[in-house]
Amino acid sequence: MPRTTVFRKSLKILRHISLYGIIFPYTSYAFYVSLKTNWEITKRKDDHTILKYTPLKICGRYENPFEEYRIQTVYEFFINRIIELFETNRGGIPIDQARMNTLMPIHKPTWTTTTSVNGVNTSKEILSDPIDSITLMDTFALSKNKDSTRSTANLDVTWLGQSCSFILYNNSLKILTDPLFTNFLISPKFGPKRITKLPCSIEDVPQPDIILVSHNHPDHLDELSLKTWANKENVTWIVPKGLGTFLKKNYDIKNYIELSWWQSAKITTKNLHKTYFVHCTPAMHWSGRSLLDSNESLWCTFLVKEQGCSQNFLFHGGDTGYVKDLFKMIRARYGDVKLAILPCGQYCPQWHQKPRHINPTEVLNIMKDLHAQNVLGVHWGTFVLSGEYFREPKEKLEFLAEWEGVSQNCYCPELGNTQQF
Ligand SMILES: *[C@@H]1O[C@H](CO)[C@@H](O)[C@H](O)[C@H]1NC(C)=O
Ligand SMILES: *[C@@H]1O[C@H](CO)[C@@H](O)[C@H](O)[C@H]1NC(C)=O
Ligand SMILES: *[C@@H]1O[C@H](CO)[C@@H](O)[C@H](O)[C@H]1NC(C)=O
Ligand SMILES: *[C@@H]1O[C@H](CO)[C@@H](O)[C@H](O)[C@H]1NC(C)=O
DSSP states (O other): OOHHHHHHHHHHHHHHHIIIIIIHHHHHHHHHHHHHHHHHHHHHTTOOSGGGGSOEEETTEEEOOOTTOOOOOHHHHHHHHHHHHTOSSGGGOOSOHHHHHHHSOBOOOOSSOEEEETTEEEEOOOOOOOEEEEEEEOGGGOOOOOOOBOOOSOEEEEEEETTEEEEEETTTEEEEESOOOOSEEEETTTEEEOSSOOSSOGGGSOOOSEEEOOOOOTTTSOHHHHHHTTTOTTOEEEEETTHHHHHHHHHOOOSEEEEOTTOEEEEEESSSOOEEEEEEEEOSOOOOSSSTTTTSSOOEEEEEEETTBSSEEEEEOOSOOOOTTHHHHHHHHHOOEEEEEEEOOOOOSHHHHTTTOOOHHHHHHHHHHTTEEEEEEESOSSOOOSSSOTTHHHHHHHHHHHHTTOTTTEEOOOBTOEEEO
């Protein structure tokens, strides 16, 4: 057989395989999932209890049970990546480093706010209060909130990029959210690379008592953090359902606890004998670290509070789209929030991003829905993963907050700078 015939024949077989082996089955699968999801959403439509937003699993993968959601197929995903290739200067990052430094100042974290005595800045010493026990609570055993005091203790918050923040509660409980300490997402060569430097290296971070992970996308959970805090004494990973299996299988991590939406963990500490609650609440997003594992684990948001306070001191927003009754429902069940750290970037183009990412207007909606006293806007200024100008999330959020008269309580922090609430 001549070479060209062999070539043409193999091309035909290949086309056959991709059409009948991949494209046809995948399209039918996506079609089925979309129908089934919509059917389930319609069925739950008139439910006003939390059952409306309990996790939905179809063919072994989680799907979003929200009316606002629209399925994203791999076709949409790749079409968007191709469109992006034609955009020049995405994110509008200045070439001039000095200009970038003024637009995005980066501070060396002190972790606690400093007090100045005779011109010498000193930061408070962080008390060591390791976790004694952490137990899963029965979702429906949670009694109605009877505590009535507001959270008076100090919160020191340091934003480190994307949704990664270090939070110190009352100078003792150390919380790290969506850990990220690498300069790239996929590989050092192919990036995507950070557009702003890390405020500190991972060794400089005080050892967290708990690490809250909203989902497994690489910009919310990096390999270095996994390796650094794998099986570390006095460190507990709190992750959404299904992610623990991944931690165990790939990194042999045993110091974790998995929570599903509306599930809670009760934490007691060794030295100060404190009791804290971590509530896992729904988010509209998706998960996956490779093409094949998408939605095998859940995505979520978290609330944290100390026993005896009616107010949760923290809401960790991770990565989510806006659902009109969801955040009201979260507040009705668990009470008000002192500080909500919410994503505010990666919303362009809206037709593509809206089902998975909130924009600054929606940040302000969530602030109202949750009765959040303070909001910090994060998830911007770290990578260029969407179409908007890189500082637009900050500028828009702060403009809108000013307009609504809440500019003192709702803004975007500077990288590495510790803020006290
Ligand atoms: C994963 O979930 C998201 C959100 O529900 C959906 O858009 C996507 O199509 C799902 N992927 C798979 C493979 O099920
Ligand atoms: C002390 O802190 C203030 C305010 O944060 C800062 O302006 C000043 O430079 C600091 N001084 C020293 C010696 O680090
Ligand atoms: C904060 O810590 C201090 C000192 O450990 C303690 O006296 C105070 O009661 C704590 N506040 C709250 C609200 O837990
Ligand atoms: C863990 O906590 C215990 C009890 O407070 C303490 O003795 C131990 O040194 C801590 N270990 C690490 C690695 O911090």
